[in-house]
Amino acid sequence: MVRQLGRYVLFTLRAFGGMGYVLRRPKLVLKQVYTLGLLSLPVISFASIFLGMVTALMVSYQLEAGVPKFYVGATGGRSLLIEIAPLVIALLVVARVGSNITARIGTMKVTEQIDALETMGINSVHYLALPIILASIVVVPVLVIYSDLISLVAAAVSAKVIVNVPIPQYIFGLKRYATLNDVLGGLLKTPFFGLAMGSISVYYGFQTELGAEGVGKSVTASVVTSAALIMILDFIVAFWMFR
């Protein structure tokens, strides 16, 4: 366990050693941003709509009679911004993108594509791992911002349709109580989620052992580890910002 952790940290540091190499080839990163973003958009859009709807519903259910309706916007919107959207989206990205990254690199490993890079004098960690890690650091925050917008709209609309809170009241509640701190608290952690997901996914890809089960085993380990680390990070940020 400790050995694994040490190897993972070392691997990530080695990847960042390729910064010069990647900066001279920005296309490598752009290509990954495009691929990872495109992979996740459908599932994120879908999830955001449902997140918004269910939050509005749950908040209005928990509010006691007599509490002004704009509180649905205040508490529901805030929970979305601070916690629900960042965490759920990050976990979804792990499931959709992280697994894909590990499988892709694991396959490259067992089909000798990584050996091929090394024989051509290309540092495979610099060439493959770093662009993916950098792209993840960019893509996860962007996806969370996108999800914030979609889920808030969905929440406002469903608050109107399902529990009959007028949209202006929802917006009023949100504006009145959601602070910049909330938005930042929600967004600040997302690059770290991206870093965790990207680096763990490539790490397990590179660790893939030869043989038929190799790739499957790596993918499972990668998804479980990324999800766990993201939840730990999430708690640390919450503890630090909102205690």
Next chain:
Amino acid sequence: MIKISGLSKCFSQQKVLEGIDFEAQDGRRVFILGKSGSGKTVFLKCILGLLVPDTGKIFIDEMDITPLMVKPRFKRKLTRIRQKIGYVFQGSALLDSLSVADNIALALDSKNLPWEEQNRIIDEKLEMVGLDGDVRRKYPAQLSGGMKKLVAIARAIAAGPAYIFYDEPTTALDPAVATRITKLIIELSERLEVTSLIVTHDMGLARRAGQDIYFLKNYTLSRPRRITRLEELYE
């Protein structure tokens, strides 16, 4: 010249190579014949440091490269030596996400050539292996096994190596393509004056193209006086 002495490699108790001595003279086509699982691929990867040998010395052009494999700070030096070697992998190992042209361009990556020059080399190498320009834009998934092998050979010769390693170049290909690749191996070795190291279990290929022949059997290399029958490998 490649010279190896006392090379051994095992994987967690499983012995694969033991006490191997070997020499490949410049410009020769050297064959290593061994049955499946005898350690041919492991042998080639040890020479490149893709696998680190347990014991032994490997000299490439007079320089012992085994110390370079273990210390990360020698990585650059090892890279420079690897660039003398073109490697045609058993499964071709083209990068799936890149077109044929980009795959070949990878071999030129460290040279920082101007774009036109790079393109010229790509065309030249594709022509050398007998592929026409149409394949440039294709992706590996769109190519047949034989075409992949040819592209892999084009990639291996792109950077102008002094050595070419072939891992089972004719296996799993139809006889016509296998013959074409056999001819290509001979032609490239003469035209580019490279040293070729070919590992295979294809006796016919060794008979037609081999100049020096080794057997890999019981973890070690031996030089038969002549190759007569395939069965010798399996005794």
